[in-house]
Amino acid sequence: MAKNHPFSQTIRFAFIAVLLVGTPLFGGQFPAIAPLRPWVPMLVVLVFVLLNSVPFLIAVRELLAPKDNTPLYIDMHYSKDPLFFGRKFRKLVDTNLAPLFVTPGMHSIDLSRQEYVEVSTATEIPPGLRFLHIFVGLKCLRTAAKVTFAKELYVRGRAEIGEGNEIKAVYAEDDLVLGKGVVLHRWGYSRRNIIVGGGANLGRNLASEGAMIIRPGCRFQSLYGLPICFSANGGDIGSLATRQVGEFGSHPVAASIQTEWVHSPGELFFNWIPLKSSPETGDGIEGYGDGSSWHFSQESAHLLAGSRVHCNIVSKRNLFIGEGCVMDASVKSYGAIHLRKGVVVKESLFAEGDIRIDENVQVWGNVFSQSRVTIGPGVKIGRPGSVKSVICKKGLVVDQDAVIFGYVLTEGEGMSS
Amino acid sequence: MAVVVLILKVFTVFEIVVMLVYTIRHFAFTYNRLFGEQRLYYQDIVDSDLPVVTIVVPMHNEEKVAKDVLQQLTTIDYPQDRYEVIPINDHSNDGTRDILDGFAERFPFIKPLHRDSGGRGKPYGLNDAMDMARGDIIVVFDADYIPPAGIVRDIVICFKDPQVGAVMGRVIPKNTATNMLTRLLDLERSGGYQVDQQARHNMKLVPQYGGTVGGFRKNVALYLGGFSPHLLTEDTELTFLLLLKGWKVVYANRAECYEESPEDWRVRSRQISRWARGHTQVMLKNLGPVLRSPYLNRWEKVDGILLLLIYLIPLIMIIGIPVSLSLFFLEEMNLIDFVLIFIVVAAYNSFGNFAPFFQIGSSAFIDGATHRIKLLPLFFFCFLFNVLYVSKGSYLAFLDVILKRNPEWQKTTRFRKQSDSPL
Numbered sequence: 001m002a003k004n005h006p007f008s009q010t011i012r013f014a015f016i017a018v019l020l021v022g023t024p025l026f027g028g029q030f031p032a033i034a035p036l037r038p039w040v041p042m043l044v045v046l047v048f049v050l051l052n053s054v055p056f057l058i059a060v061r062e063l064l065a066p067k068d069n070t071p072l073y074i075d076m077h078y079s080k081d082p083l084f085f086g087r088k089f090r091k092l093v094d095t096n097l098a099p100l101f102v103t104p105g106m107h108s109i110d111l112s113r114q115e116y117v118e119v120s121t122a123t124e125i126p127p128g129l130r131f132l133h134i135f136v137g138l139k140c141l142r143t144a145a146k147v148t149f150a151k152e153l154y155v156r157g158r159a160e161i162g163e164g165n166e167i168k169a170v171y172a173e174d175d176l177v178l179g180k181g182v183v184l185h186r187w188g189y190s191r192r193n194i195i196v197g198g199g200a201n202l203g204r205n206l207a208s209e210g211a212m213i214i215r216p217g218c219r220f221q222s223l224y225g226l227p228i229c230f231s232a233n234g235g236d237i238g239s240l241a242t243r244q245v246g247e248f249g250s251h252p253v254a255a256s257i258q259t260e261w262v263h264s265p266g267e268l269f270f271n272w273i274p275l276k277s278s279p280e281t282g283d284g285i286e287g288y289g290d291g292s293s294w295h296f297s298q299e300s301a302h303l304l305a306g307s308r309v310h311c312n313i314v315s316k317r318n319l320f321i322g323e324g325c326v327m328d329a330s331v332k333s334y335g336a337i338h339l340r341k342g343v344v345v346k347e348s349l350f351a352e353g354d355i356r357i358d359e360n361v362q363v364w365g366n367v368f369s370q371s372r373v374t375i376g377p378g379v380k381i382g383r384p385g386s387v388k389s390v391i392c393k394k395g396l397v398v399d400q401d402a403v404i405f406g407y408v409l410t411e412g413e414g415m416s417s
Numbered sequence: 418m419a420v421v422v423l424i425l426k427v428f429t430v431f432e433i434v435v436m437l438v439y440t441i442r443h444f445a446f447t448y449n450r451l452f453g454e455q456r457l458y459y460q461d462i463v464d465s466d467l468p469v470v471t472i473v474v475p476m477h478n479e480e481k482v483a484k485d486v487l488q489q490l491t492t493i494d495y496p497q498d499r500y501e502v503i504p505i506n507d508h509s510n511d512g513t514r515d516i517l518d519g520f521a522e523r524f525p526f527i528k529p530l531h532r533d534s535g536g537r538g539k540p541y542g543l544n545d546a547m548d549m550a551r552g553d554i555i556v557v558f559d560a561d562y563i564p565p566a567g568i569v570r571d572i573v574i575c576f577k578d579p580q581v582g583a584v585m586g587r588v589i590p591k592n593t594a595t596n597m598l599t600r601l602l603d604l605e606r607s608g609g610y611q612v613d614q615q616a617r618h619n620m621k622l623v624p625q626y627g628g629t630v631g632g633f634r635k636n637v638a639l640y641l642g643g644f645s646p647h648l649l650t651e652d653t654e655l656t657f658l659l660l661l662k663g664w665k666v667v668y669a670n671r672a673e674c675y676e677e678s679p680e681d682w683r684v685r686s687r688q689i690s691r692w693a694r695g696h697t698q699v700m701l702k703n704l705g706p707v708l709r710s711p712y713l714n715r716w717e718k719v720d721g722i723l724l725l726l727i728y729l730i731p732l733i734m735i736i737g738i739p740v741s742l743s744l745f746f747l748e749e750m751n752l753i754d755f756v757l758i759f760i761v762v763a764a765y766n767s768f769g770n771f772a773p774f775f776q777i778g779s780s781a782f783i784d785g786a787t788h789r790i791k792l793l794p795l796f797f798f799c800f801l802f803n804v805l806y807v808s809k810g811s812y813l814a815f816l817d818v819i820l821k822r823n824p825e826w827q828k829t830t831r832f833r834k835q836s837d838s839p840l
Contacts, residue, residue: 055794063795068788069594072607074673079494079567082463224463312579314663330579350578352621366462366577387465393457407463 082224082407083207086189089171093154101138101156115151127162140174159190163197176208180215194225216400218416223408226387230402230416305340318353330365339363355392359399369393372412375402382406422749425740432737439730442723443772446616447779456619459575460671467499470573471552471635474504475542479560480512481831482677486560487520487527494566495573501551502527505542538826539628540644540651547635547643556632561677561831563591564630571672572632582637582664583655585614586630586672592832595680600792601799602678602685607784608777614668622720623660624668628652629676637664647823649695657703660721663712680832686806688829693728693810694817700725701818731804732811773800 062068081087092111100107100119107117116133123137127144133151140157149167153159159172163179169186170176176190177197184203188194193210196202202220206212212225216232301315305322311329313319318335321327327345331337336353339345339361348365349355355369359376366389367373367381373392375381382388382405390396390404395412398404408414472493474486483504490502504517506529517529530546547555554573558564572584587610593603617624626633633655638644641658644651656666679685707713707721744750774793781790817824 058791059794062788062791063597063600066594066600066788068786069600071591071593071603071675072589072673072784072786074565074589074675076489076563076565078565079570080460080463314580330577332578332580347579348577350580366464368457368459368462368578370456387463389462389464391457391459391461406465409461411457 082222083189083209085169085187085205086171086207089152089154089169089189093171097134097136097154101136104138106133125162145179169203175210178202214398214416216416220408220414220416221410223404223414224406225404227382227384227403227405228408230398230400230404232400300335312347336371364388366391372396373410375399375404377401379403380405422744422747425744425747426749428740429737429744432733432740435726435730435733439723439727440772442720443776445620446612447772447776449616449619450612450783451779453616453619455615456621458618458667458669458671459578460571460669462574462577464574464577467496467570467573468554468576469552470495470500470554470556470569470632471546471550472500472502472556472558472569473543473546473550474502474558474560475507475539475546476504476509476513476517476560477507477537477828478509478511478513479831480509480516481833482561483513483516485833486558486562486564487516489564490558491520491524491527492566493564493569495569497526500526500569503546503550504529505546506531507539507542508532508537536646538646540646540648540826543651544643544646547639550635553635554632555635555638557629558674559629559676561833562588562629563675565674568630568672568674571669572630575667575669576632576634578665578667580663580665581667582659582662583626583633583666584631584669584672585624585626585666586669586674587611587614588627588630588676589673590678591675592677592680595832597795598682598685599678599680600789601795604777604781604789604792604796605799606678607780607786608773610668610670611780611783612776615670617720618668618670620720621716623656623717623724624666625724626652626656626659626666628655630672630674633659634664637662646826648698649691649824649826650699651695653696653699654702657699657707657721657725660713660717661703661706661710677831677833679829681830682802684830686802687827689803690806690810690813691827693731693807694814694824695810696725696728697811697814698817698824700729701814728807728811731807734804735808 096109096111097117100109100117104119104121107119109115109117117136118131118133119136119138121138123139123141125141125143125147128146130148131150135149135151135153137153137155137157137159140159141155142160143162143165145163145165147162147165149165149170151168153167153170155170155172157172158174158176159170160177161167161170161179161182164181165179166183167185167188170184170188172190174190175192176188176194178184178188178194178200180197180199182197182200184201184206186203187205187207188202190208190210192208194206194208194212196206196212196214196218198215199217200219202218202223205222205224206220207224210226212223212228214223214228214230300318300320302320303309303322303325306324307322308326309328313327313329313331315333315335317333318338319331319333320338321331321340321343323340324342325344327343327347330347330350331345332350334352336355337349337351338356339358341358341360343358343361345361345363345365349363349367351369352371353369354371355367355373357363357367357373357375357379360378361376362380364383368389369392371393372395373390375390375396375398377399379399379402381390381403384405387406388404389407389409392410393412394410396408396410396414398414398416400417472490474490476483487502487504493500504520504527506514506517514531517527520527521529528549530542530549532542532545535541543557554576556569556572568586572586575581575584588606590599590603590606592599594600614624628651637659638655641655641662645654648654659666679688704722704725707718707725710718713721774796777796778790778793781787813824
């Protein structure tokens, strides 16, 4: 080791530090020891050194004969994809299952382990049957009630799953219809549209490349559809598939704006602190890029009904936004957010607490909560032609006639009411 | 003499209190990661309306690594028309220029910035890059980094939150297996990100923007005056400037990116001294404003101050050695009450000294890399090494203030050979 090498300096420093710190810690006086045989102190020192060395010996062994010296794994190709499950299964179909399609019957293939695959031309499955293997339907498939698929179900056409069926995962190349009370254990996927009957359990993920209709009483964790409609009546697959995206657009923005807040936030009835104080802009609201924000610090902030706000709002506590307000930018709260009837938010909502969205509210951006989200009847999240998200940690309840354009995810339980 | 003894005693008590505070801090972070509630990060948001982003890669004589990072940036998953890459050739005199120009010819979204005049250093480069950047968001990668496909989207998506001013991703060393230093740095990085930064994100404290594998709002950075070329840690400075203006810094644990860590103790000593020097500069500038800020709550202020002071701890420890020795030889070790002091010192030595070690061990456990925990005892040497060179950096920062001098930017040496290319 070179004389002035940093590591050798460290070793020298270690010795000095141990000597300097050790001496005063012992108070310079060791307890009086009765006369011992001469080898006893040596033995004590030896045992001390040995015991101290044990952790170092283990460390040196790992250093010299490493069991764990590879870099931590990063999936270099990973990118967030709400259609992940379906796309991954599709790859498996293309690479492993497709060769089997030419000969209907039972096959055995080697996936991560030995699996049995039944390739069938059947279009109807009678009630009460139980399939313990992967099932491939080469045509459209309709299952009767109480059928169980313990492994994946792949249908090359339209799939209609009967009431009370239990499925590990289902992939349909055409529309997918899940009957009342269907239980999906993992995921479901359709290349076109999905319609779900009441009381279904939708597993970890249900995704559609087209639209999705969900009846009341369904439980879910993650959904993707353009759009996802929560509807008790109307809206069958046929009509949904033929509708133009523009038809999902809703009410005109804020029929009657009573108060417009652009440059004079001081007139608002609550305290405010500008997020910045720019000498060029004077009032600290309008200014650079998207940084024009209001920052409310009081216990609970109430925005009067019919107000229009052109900039971001950040509230330290609960935030109530009155009926018919129009928010041109994003809203964030460190407490809860309550959007009353008819509010329009043109950007996103972020809250540490619960978000409650009353009827006929429109949020053009994303809804994100570290707690729960409740979406009232007739609410629209997102807009036709774009993908937005509703993300919440602890749970989500969506009322009837709500429409979400894009993605829904909760770590808790999602429910259509 | 009585006054001197009093000062020495006050310092010793102060030192013990500081150690205990940091011990509690590290334990709180570790506890949070192992047993506490984990907050959602914005990465789960799927949004088709993504902002225009400019990816900036500062480079000074980076011919060993430039190709890899640029190659990787051509494959990222982000709408083609909504991103550009600005590699900054900062006064290079090796083959960096040719590599950048070669990529620019093949990929129109790669727009090299050749800096042959003006000051050299990352802050100068970033300021120039911001002038020509088309993006609303600037994402920065150092030249030795290997960004995966989804990382830019994961970083950018959280700017949907109107209060987020900067985002920090996670750094993972690629050359872990090289030697003892790289293996220890791998663990140290793990503890710093998997536990420390993530716990601060969970506890709504002050995650730190680290200047690479992260991004910030261009307009806000420009509004704050850009990056000061006289500060060695422009990233820490940005963190605190943002916080003081009401913006937030968030940490994205899933935005993981490989880096090359130093393979040589000499290079590491320079790197850590530079960090300490720069961090102390920022501390001297921002300690008061953090205390007075109306935008930070009580806990954010506490964490912000502890973060600002963290590079001073080794210096305090080193000063503590002659102080305690002096007290000993003056026979004045009877501080407050011997039993109390004994309990505090014993408790600190039993648990406190090991708090960072628990943190590192826990992070390896969370990462599922359990065998490398066996290396923890070797951190004793790393700890002493850090104490020495961090103290040196902090000392130089104080000297800079006294002598009113501006430190010069130093580039970290690269070790990658062409045959080591990770791609």
